Every structure is written in C-alpha cells, then in structure tokens.
Amino acid sequence: MVGGLDFSVIRDNLSYFFIGRYPKGPLGGVGLTLYLAVVSLALSFIGGLILGLLSVSRNRLIKWGSEVVIQAIRGMPLLMVIFWMYFLMPALAGRPLPEAWTVITALTLFTSSYMSQIVRAGIEGIPKGQMEAALSTGLSHRQAMIHIILPQGLRNMIPSFVNQFVSMIKDTSLAFIVGVSELTHVATQMNNRTMLYPTEIFLFIAVIYFIMCFAFTELSRWLERRLAWRKSI
Amino acid sequence: MNYRFDWAIVTSGKYFEWLVSGLHVTLKLSAVSIALSFLLGLLVAMMRMSQVRPVRWFAHGYLEFFRNTPLLVQIFFWYFGSYKVLPQSVNDWLVRQDFEFAAAVIALTIYTSAFIAEDIRSGVRSIPKEQMEAARSSGFSYVRSMRYIILPQAVRLTIPPLINQFLNLMKNSSLAMTIGVMELTYQARQVESYTFKGFEAFTAATLVYLALSFLITGLMTLYNKKVLQPIKGH
Numbered sequence: 047m048v049g050g051l052d053f054s055v056i057r058d059n060l061s062y063f064f065i066g067r068y069p070k071g072p073l074g075g076v077g078l079t080l081y082l083a084v085v086s087l088a089l090s091f092i093g094g095l096i097l098g099l100l101s102v103s104r105n106r107l108i109k110w111g112s113e114v115v116i117q118a119i120r121g122m123p124l125l126m127v128i129f130w131m132y133f134l135m136p137a138l139a140g141r142p143l144p145e146a147w148t149v150i151t152a153l154t155l156f157t158s159s160y161m162s163q164i165v166r167a168g169i170e171g172i173p174k175g176q177m178e179a180a181l182s183t184g185l186s187h188r189q190a191m192i193h194i195i196l197p198q199g200l201r202n203m204i205p206s207f208v209n210q211f212v213s214m215i216k217d218t219s220l221a222f223i224v225g226v227s228e229l230t231h232v233a234t235q236m237n238n239r240t241m242l243y244p245t246e247i248f249l250f251i252a253v254i255y256f257i258m259c260f261a262f263t264e265l266s267r268w269l270e271r272r273l274a275w276r277k278s279i
Numbered sequence: 280m281n282y283r284f285d286w287a288i289v290t291s292g293k294y295f296e297w298l299v300s301g302l303h304v305t306l307k308l309s310a311v312s313i314a315l316s317f318l319l320g321l322l323v324a325m326m327r328m329s330q331v332r333p334v335r336w337f338a339h340g341y342l343e344f345f346r347n348t349p350l351l352v353q354i355f356f357w358y359f360g361s362y363k364v365l366p367q368s369v370n371d372w373l374v375r376q377d378f379e380f381a382a383a384v385i386a387l388t389i390y391t392s393a394f395i396a397e398d399i400r401s402g403v404r405s406i407p408k409e410q411m412e413a414a415r416s417s418g419f420s421y422v423r424s425m426r427y428i429i430l431p432q433a434v435r436l437t438i439p440p441l442i443n444q445f446l447n448l449m450k451n452s453s454l455a456m457t458i459g460v461m462e463l464t465y466q467a468r469q470v471e472s473y474t475f476k477g478f479e480a481f482t483a484a485t486l487v488y489l490a491l492s493f494l495i496t497g498l499m500t501l502y503n504k505k506v507l508q509p510i511k512g513h
Binding site: 050051117118120121122123124125126129130133137212215216217219220222223230233234237244245246247248249251252255256259260263 | 282343344346347348349350351352353355356359360361362363364450451453454456457464467468471477478481484485488489491492493496
C-alpha cells in the first residue's frame with residue numbers, strides 16, 4: 047500500500063503486463079508495444095526516405111504529388127488514419143486481416159509523412175556546393191544523391207529519428223482502439239476485469255511508458271550533443 | 280467491390296446533424312484546452328526558468344513526465360483513476376460537471392502545456408541575455424523584467440509554435456472519443472455503426488479535419504509573413 051493505493055493487482059499480473067499470454071499464447075503488453083513500434087519505425091524509415099526524396103524531386107508533378115500526400119496525412123488525426131486502415135484494408139483484400147497489420151500500416155503511413163519532412167530538412171541542410179562538386183566530378187544526380195548527399199544528411203537526421211521512435215512508442219497506444227493487445231489494451235482489460243484499481247493500473251503503465259520514452263529522449267539528446275561536437279572540430 | 284455510395288447520408292438529415300454536433304464539440308474541446316494549456320504552459324515555463332532550485336526541478340520533472348507518456352494513457356488516468364488521488368471536494372465538483380468532457384480537457388491541457396512550456400522557454404532563450412541584464416540594471420526586479428521586457432518579445436516568437444500546438448491539440452482531441460466525448464471522430468464512428476456507411480462517414484470527418492488543419496496552417500503562414508518577417512527585416 048502506497049498512499050492508499052494497492053499495487054498488488056500489478057504484482058499478481060506482472061508478466062501479463064509485460065508479455066501478455068506469451069509463450070502459451072500470443073505476445074502482448076510491453077512486448078507487443080515494442081514490436082509494433084520497432085516494425086512500424088523500420089517501415090516508416092523506408093517510407094519517409096522515399097516520400098522525402100520524392101518531395102525534393104526535380105520533376106514538378108512528382109514533387110507536388112508527394113507534397114499533397116504528405117500534407118493530407120499530416121492534417122489528419124492518427125486515430126482517423128487507423129480507422130481508415132482498419133476499415134479499408136480488409137475491404138480491399140476481400141478477407142479479414144489481423145488488426146496488428148492494419149495498425150502497423152496506419153502507423154507507417156502516418157509516421158512516414160513526418161519522417162519525410164526530417165529527410166527533406168536533412169537533405170536541404172547539406173551545402174549546395176556538395177551537390178555541385180559531385181555533379182562536376184561526373185556523377186549523375188541520382189548517384190550524387192545516394193553516395194554523397196544522403197550519407198551526410200542521414201547522420202544529421204539520427205537524433206530526429208530517435209525522437210520519432212519516442213512518438214511511435216506513444217502512438218502505439220492507439221492500437222488499443224482496434225483491439226490489439228498492447229500495453230494500453232492490457233491495462234484497460236485488467237481495469238475492466240478488476241474494476242477496483244484504475245488509479246494503480248494506469249499510473250503503473252504511465253510509468254512504464256515513461257521509462258521507455260525517456261530513455262530514448264535522452265539518447266536522442268546525447269546523439270545531438272555528439273553530432274554538434276563532431277561538427278565543431 | 281459492390282459498394283454503393285450514398286453521399287446524401289452525410290450531407291443532410293440526421294447523420295449530417297450528428298457530424299455537425301461532433302465538429303462543434305471538437306472545436307469547443309480544442310478551444311477550451313488550448314486557452315488553459317497556454318496559461319499552464321506559461322506558468323510551468325516560468326517555473327522551469329526559476330532561480331529557486333526545487334521549483335525548477337519540479338517543473339523539469341513535470342515536463343519530462345507528461346511529454347514522455349502517451350496522451351491516451353493520461354486520458355484514461357484522469358477519467359478512470361483520478362478519483363483516488365484528487366481531494367474529495369474536487370471529485371464532487373467534477374461529478375457535477377460533464378465529467379467526460381472535463382476529464383478530456385484536463386488530460387489535453389496538461390499534455391499540451393508540457394509542449395507549450397518548452398516552446399515558450401526556447402522563445403525566451405532566443406531573446407539576447409543583455410536584454411535581461413539591461414532591464415535588471417535599470418532597476419527592474421527579475422519578475423518585472425520578465426513581465427515587461429522579455430515575455431512580450433518572446434511570446435511574439437512563440438506564436439508560430441503555439442499555433443502548431445493548437446493544430447496538434449485539435450487532432451489529439453479525437454482521442455477523447457475513447458471516454459465517450461461525442462466529438463467528430465466519435466460521431467463518424469457512430470454514423471458508421473448506425474448506417475454501415477463507413478466510407479462516407481469517415482470521408483466527411485476526414486475532410487473536416489483537413490479543412491481545419493489547412494485553415495490553421497494558413498493562419499501560421501500569414502502570421503509569419505505579416506508579423507514576424509517585417510520585425511526580423513529590421
């Protein structure tokens with residue numbers, strides 16, 4: 047008992063909070079939260095890179111097209127994107143799909159559009175002289191982008207990517223809405239079953255989320271300082 | 280696909296009214312929360328920059344905790360769990376209000392205030408140190424220099440990120456549907472379950488959100504062009 051709160055409900059269900067019914071059943075809780083975040087972030091990295099490169103394309107049509115897609119997704123609440131995918135993907139596939147997939151797709155779409163802005167800023171942050179020098183040594187625009195600009199730009203983007211991972215961990219909590227049994231869903235289930243300990247349960251998962259997110263926030267700050275230091279020498 | 284579109288369902292009649300009332304709640308929720316989060320954010324930013332160490336630490340802890348926890352979890356905490364940690368009188372007062380709405384306002388306000396506080400702080404930090412020194416040496420106290428010299432300049436620089444926070448807040452307010460606040464997303468969901476016309480309902484809600492987003496983004500561009508650029512030009 048801490049200040050009138052009774053945390054025994056947490057202690058008794060600890061493994062359920064962390065891994066769900068795994069290994070006897072599917073992975074859930076913190077494990078599933080991290081799984082959703084890591085897979086969606088990896089896919090968003092690719093998506094963001096593609097969208098970002100398209101948005102700095104020299105072809106006007108591609109540039110504007112990608113810009114419209116990016117702005118449209120950024121103008122929508124993530125929850126709306128999740129509902130769209132939840133509802134469209136099975137209709138398009140013509141069969142039911144696992145909810146985790148629809149959530150990963152929604153998170154990927156949503157985060158890719160934010161990532162594309164990071165990628166674009168990273169590319170635009172590289173001095174123009176680099177591209178000109180690369181072109182004058184006989185590289186094509188594409189080769190210069192892949193071998194000269196991107197490698198430098200990507201290094202500058204690392205802290206922002208880590209920050210995006212923090213947002214991603216927080217965003218996975220929305221998977222609860224379509225019934226994916228990640229940490230928030232586990233907590234609401236536990237809350238519905240026991241009824242008596244909402245404060246303890248939500249406080250506990252808030253702390254768990256905080257530990258995960260804060261660790262990566264600090265990592266991103268550390269990387270930022272290191273990059274600044276490298277640039278200064 | 281043998282889906283028959285029926286746009287009339289969301290452009291007139293009962294379901295149209297549901298969506299309009301949802302928009303109304305979304306706007307009300309966002310407006311109330313942004314006003315409160317600005318005030319709270321200002322307070323926390325001041326505490327974060329305070330000369331008194333425990334005050335500064337408290338503000339730092341506040342910022343880190345609420346920024347690094349999902350909004351949804353915070354909403355659930357205030358809605359389901361806050362009664363055990365709040366004083367009885369506050370609980371009694373809350374129950375007499377529209378409690379779903381109140382819990383959503385509290386969660387959105389606290390979450391957003393943590394982001395706004397950081398925006399305000401970086402606005403203040405971008406004001407040259409000499410300004411504060413000059414104010415102090417001409418006899419202003421710390422609080423008065425903040426109030427009359429630093430903040431008026433900093434707030435002007437903070438307005439674009441503030442508008443951006445308002446945009447985020449407006450989108451985040453959709454999470455309030457999880458505790459039964461009948462805002463736009465809730466109503467779209469509702470129309471879907473009554474009519475099975477999810478495509479139309481979600482399209483309508485999406486278009487409304489996009490219109491709001493573009494409106495807010497346009498406001499920010501206008502502010503940058505008309506207010507900030509002329510100042511920076513000097």
